[in-house]
Amino acid sequence: MKLRWYWGVLLGLSVVLLGLSVVLSGMSTGQAKGKQPYNYKEDYKKALRTAPQGILVKDIFERGDPQDNQAAVVPVTNDEVKATTEAVMITNDKNQYGTIWSTAANKFKLKHDRVASMWMYFGGNRGAAADGMALVLQNDQRRGNAKSVYRDHPFGEPLGVWGVDDDKELRDAQGLAKRAIQNSWALEFDTHLNNSDNLRSAGTADSFDIGLKGPHIAAAYPGEASSYQQHSGVRYNMDRVFYYHLVHQKPIDQLSLADGQWHHVTLSWQAADPEDPQRALPQMTYTFDDKDPETNVERPGYTRTVPVDPKIIDPTGSGETMWGFTGATGEAAANNLVIFEGVPGLVDISAHTELTNLTTNQVVRDGDRLKNGDRVRLQYQLTYQGASFPGSR
Numbered sequence: 001m002k003l004r005w006y007w008g009v010l011l012g013l014s015v016v017l018l019g020l021s022v023v024l025s026g027m028s029t030g031q032a033k034g035k036q037p038y039n040y041k042e043d044y045k046k047a048l049r050t051a052p053q054g055i056l057v058k059d060i061f062e063r064g065d066p067q068d069n070q071a072a073v074v075p076v077t078n079d080e081v082k083a084t085t086e087a088v089m090i091t092n093d094k095n096q097y098g099t100i101w102s103t104a105a106n107k108f109k110l111k112h113d114r115v116a117s118m119w120m121y122f123g124g125n126r127g128a129a130a131d132g133m134a135l136v137l138q139n140d141q142r143r144g145n146a147k148s149v150y151r152d153h154p155f156g157e158p159l160g161v162w163g164v165d166d167d168k169e170l171r172d173a174q175g176l177a178k179r180a181i182q183n184s185w186a187l188e189f190d191t192h193l194n195n196s197d198n199l200r201s202a203g204t205a206d207s208f209d210i211g212l213k214g215p216h217i218a219a220a221y222p223g224e225a226s227s228y229q230q231h232s233g234v235r236y237n238m239d240r241v242f243y244y245h246l247v248h249q250k251p252i253d254q255l256s257l258a259d260g261q262w263h264h265v266t267l268s269w270q271a272a273d274p275e276d277p278q279r280a281l282p283q284m285t286y287t288f289d290d291k292d293p294e295t296n297v298e299r300p301g302y303t304r305t306v307p308v309d310p311k312i313i314d315p316t317g318s319g320e321t322m323w324g325f326t327g328a329t330g331e332a333a334a335n336n337l338v339i340f341e342g343v344p345g346l347v348d349i350s351a352h353t354e355l356t357n358l359t360t361n362q363v364v365r366d367g368d369r370l371k372n373g374d375r376v377r378l379q380y381q382l383t384y385q386g387a388s389f390p391g392s393r
Helices: 002-034 040-049 173-177
Strands: 061-063 072-075 086-091 097-102 114-121 132-138 184-190 216-220 228-234 240-246 249-252 262-270 283-288 302-307 320-328 336-342 347-357 376-387
Touching (some): 086 097, 086 320, 132 336, 173 228, 216 283
Antiparallel strands (some): 072 086, 097 320, 114 336, 132 184, 132 320, 184 216, 262 283, 283 302, 347 376
8 A cells, every 4th residue: 555655646746747848848948939040141241131232342452461460351232222332341250350441542631621420330149249339440560461460370359459368477568569550549439348346357457347237338558558557466375367348438438339230330530630729639539320220310429528639649640541340259159240431531622611791792700790781702712732532552
């Protein structure tokens, strides 16, 4: 009787466990069907299929020279724009480095006001996204070979432009800065938060974003020691170790970047004005998400303005820099693409306006008053300063 009782209990437990297993299995299957894993290859196809209107760039930009550079100019597949639009693919897989630079005929002129606009795509892996891209102005002696100096394989954190913090024994920020693109200014579009703030993070290149809360845009000088803040401490084995965070200038934090959408960016360069104390240094204004990707309707977006020291990015006083994009990935893949909408330098024209009061025959200055009935004339003077066209040298 006891044996039969035990067998009965065991059989009952088995039925309950089997039923629970079926329920859990059904829940698991339902969750898997409801949320498919991120497929970066399909996401890449989607990016090209939904590409916005841009320009052809293969004669304006060219791949950087390093052998491990994965960047390429690729055709888009959106039938509405593919005849006039090309995309720049910076990365589309894991453990990649990519860079593309302006040609010699299309350098960034620093002594004239400039406006550039582009669409950027950061993949669709949201919170699990890889690292991002950076817009870079540079006069590194390596020119098209300029990149972050890796000791081994690429890390995503430096984005191909910052110093590489993978040496826990690196005792000074100057040593870190030497491993970056020199004589440069960079605007990063960072889709992966590297904010490990402990001694275990030393030497793992995972601390640049300490103090930030999410994907962000920010500027700094990659080759300057002042762009890196040191942290140090003694670990359990009594060795002193070091790691660094990046000093971000005016960050736009907690953005939605890797959301599977194209994002519009406008860059406005204001050259230095010796007569204006507030413009002693040139300034870069960058505005993010200022156009709707589906309707192309303008919207406010997020805007920051930062000064840029020409002595850092142009130490020889040439008045120009190379410019382009860099990007890198580590263990996670990312589709980082750029479509240029407007490129400065193809045609350079400066405009001067003059308002004349024809009644008094005097030029109207700021603050002057006009009387009711005065006749006025507004004149535009356009000065052609030169041009460089795709394919010209």
